[in-house]
Amino acid sequence: MAEERIVETPTTHTTIIERRSGGSGMLIGIVLLIAVLIGGYYLFSRQGAQNSKDAAITSAAKSVGSAADKAGDAVEKSTE
Numbered sequence: 001m002a003e004e005r006i007v008e009t010p011t012t013h014t015t016i017i018e019r020r021s022g023g024s025g026m027l028i029g030i031v032l033l034i035a036v037l038i039g040g041y042y043l044f045s046r047q048g049a050q051n052s053k054d055a056a057i058t059s060a061a062k063s064v065g066s067a068a069d070k071a072g073d074a075v076e077k078s079t080e
Helices: 024-079
Strands: 003-009 014-020
Touching: none
Parallel strands: none
Antiparallel strands: 003 014
16 A cells, blocks of 8 residues: 655745555566466466377377278178
């Protein structure tokens, strides 16, 4: 919270205004920055896990496709 102090000197008619801040704005900024960094790390790590999962599914699908081709060839040979 900002704290103001006004000092008036009667002989020179000069007014001095001082403002002091508690620094809570800086603390909130640091906390928000840390939250954004943690959120970014979380999102990037989840993206990497999703890419690994997609690669595993693609590999399994290729393996199943290869097995289906072999089974089809075996059926064709048996019907000849």
